[in-house]
Amino acid sequence: MLQLQVRASPVQTYGPLLGPSQEWKYTSARQAGLLGLHPGTLYNVSVWADTSEGPSETTSIVVWTEVGEPDLPPTVQVLSRDGTQMVVQLSPGTSSKGPITGYRMIAFERSSLMAFSPERLAGHREAAEAGTPFYVAAELGPEWENKTFVFGDGRSYGGFLNAPLSPSEEYLPIQGVASSLNGITKYAYSVESPSTERIQPPVIVMDERSQVLSSWLSAATALGACLLLAFIVAYVFARRHYSRRRRRTEELMLRSHPSLDLDDVTPFSAGSLQLGEGADLGAFYNQLRSMLPMVSRSRLLLSDTTLGQGRFGPVRAGHLVTDDSRKVPVSVQRCPAEWTLPDHERRSLLADIEGMLRLGSHPNVVQFMGACEEEPELLQLAVEQPSSSLRGLLLTSRHSAEGRVSAIPEERLVDLLVSLAAGMHHLSSRGVQHGQLSTRSVTMVEPLVPKISYFGLARYSPLGKKLDFTRWLAPETLRTGNHTEKSDVWSFAVLMWEAFTLGGSPYVDLSTSEVADRVTRGLRLKRPRGVSIPLYRLMQQCWHQQARDRPSFQELQCSLQALQPDALQFTYTAGYVYDKFNPLADEA
Known part of the structure; x- marks a missing residue:
């Protein structure tokens, strides 16, 4: 040829x-x-x-x-506002990349600091439960072009309730334009999200x-x-x-393939504030500060132990004295006061603080404990930080077992994973992609309660180390650098494999560069000893090549519960050989 x-x-x-x-x-x-x-x-x-x-x-x-995506529609024109209703004028959608097939109307609370994110769109009730300040009020057909629409009329449009507006809240109306062709739909909105990629x-x-x-x-x-x-x-x-x-x-x-600048990719996306050029960042910080749990310096007990380097400064170990005099282990990130930082770092700091605040609390997710303003130019941010990791617990369980494979009972090990799936569902429901999920990024409190850590303000690099999570990443993340809920599901199944091998290192006999190549070409981890076939099939579903075919974290939680009590059964024999553990497997 x-x-x-x-x-x-x-x-x-x-x-x-x-x-x-x-x-x-x-x-x-x-x-x-x-x-x-x-x-x-x-x-x-x-x-x-x-x-x-x-x-x-x-x-x-x-x-x-x-x-392709339709053209961006113009800002929605508000014709009138009366109590629980608002009348707006729709603009006709245009596109040279597909047909205009419908419109989507969204109500956005103006008082919120959260950025508009199309990925988090939901109906009124679902948005309220998730703490999202915007919701879909209506899905409309193409015949609505150039017509007026009344927000808050209490009717349903396309399966979405157009709920009455709060009289005390100011709303930004957003119009979405839909273009559908051969089963694929693309939207453009009158307000762009910060992460919009052309x-x-x-x-x-x-x-x-x-x-x-x-x-x-x-x-x-x-x-x-x-x-x-x-x-x-x-x-x-x-x-x-x-x-x-x-x-x-x-x-x-x-399919079309957008380009990515991998240097700009950050897994944690809970706090993407939409702050335009010239925005008063000081005013935004003051609003955030009014919501921050501020603590006095006397209640923040810092040790001499430096855990590593965070995005904004060194991270030290310490304890926070609570109102009932308990001492909670925390990691404390010391950084300059926000007004002393360069503009882009100020935005990042505000985004991370807002994101951690919006997460709320969950028993299986580390909690943002508070902030302390020490002197005019120093801000200290404290995040719950239990001292032990899940990886350490698993490895220790090998040696403390007498006549057993693990000191941790099998059913407790599966229960632990159920709790982690619940914690990840909590994060994903609030728009958080972890991006670096492994047994290293899960901390433990007594008795055997796991807490997902190492994201947002809880993330830091250990001193002298550069971490590499290639062995836990989904194929699409290895190719593009993008992190989604479904790529976290892939990583969660690798974490499950770590748990069932009691701390084994995934693909331990391959170099990191070999792992990336082999995984994208179809390599998967083998079924660990003691894991039932139904449980391994669940893990394989999480490793489906197509992200859309992987289960959600809520489905994972339910499936793990349903597989009990026969999902995991270790068989001890004399001279039992554990899967290899390489302490350098996640270090560059």
Whole structure:
């Protein structure tokens, strides 16, 4: 084979112009990205090979690129406000990347410091329970274009209750524009979230397993058939995930891949304040300060032990004396007063404080205990910090067992994981992605109560160490750096594996670089000894290649409870060999 040629010719588009055909040539490739294609456009894609014997037979397929985001709608015009109701004017949606198929109306409490986040949208009741200051009041059809809408009329629209507004609250009305095509829906909102990413031109990715690829390279005469097989495989894959709700069609939905700056990715996202340029950061801090549990310096007992380096300064161990005279272990992050920090660090600090405040309390999540302003230029932030880790407890249980595999009873070990799933559900319901979940990031209090830690203001790097959580990360996170609830679910299943091996290191016989490559290509951890087949199947569900097919933390909690009491049964034998533990497995 001399070269592989690909041509994409537009057939139908929602843009003003159909656009020209585009061609690509590849001399040796296992996969190829077709750049510069327009979103929401139907293409006829043809593939053929130039060989020493002439061009091969052409293989063609008609494919759609994924629908793109609509144009951002303008700020919603408020026509009137009267007590529990507000009348607004809808603007017509526009898009060159797909059809306009509907509208979404959202009420946002102006007094909140929380940023608008489309990922956290829910109905009125669900938003109130989660402490979210915005909710979907209505899902409307395309016929609502240019019409007026009344917030708070008490009716239901598209399954959402348009609840009466609070008379004492000022609301920002937000209009969402929906564009749906082939089972995929994209939205644009009249208020952008801080994390909004503009998607690059769609990419068609042609890929196939290595044995098929080798046949492309070794037998030119089979090239046409192999390319056709590649398209069929891609077509079947797309139909499995996107075609359940639409009629049979010979058209393929293609994915587009946004670019990411990995240096800007931060797993903890609970406190993304929407503070524009020129915003009065001091005023925002004063509002936060009024909600902070402030403690006097005399109640904050600092030790000489430095735990590590946080985002804003050194982190020391200490104790906080409570109102009932108990001493609670805490980690204390010392940082300059917010007004002395550079602008971007001030924003980060405000975001982290707001996020920790909004989390509230949960028995299986470390708690933000309070802040102490010591002298005009020093702020100290205290987070609950039990002294022992789950990893240490697991490793210790190996050696303190007499005639048993573990000093921790099997049912208690599973109960511990149920509690952690409940804690992670609490975090995810409040928009928090942990991003570094492992037995190292879980602390323990008596008796066997786990607390999720190492996120937000509770995160720090141990002195002299750089941590690397590659072995716990989902394939999509390894590829893009993105963290979601479902990538945390993947990490949780690796944590489960650690628990069932009593502190074993995942993929202990592979280097970190090998783990990243092998996991993205399908490597999974084996079933630990003593783990029932149903329990291992649950772990495998958490390791599904497609994030959408993994269970939620709430489903995990229920499934773990349902599998008791026979989910885990260790069998002790003389000379029992535990899974290897490498203390450097999560260090760079």
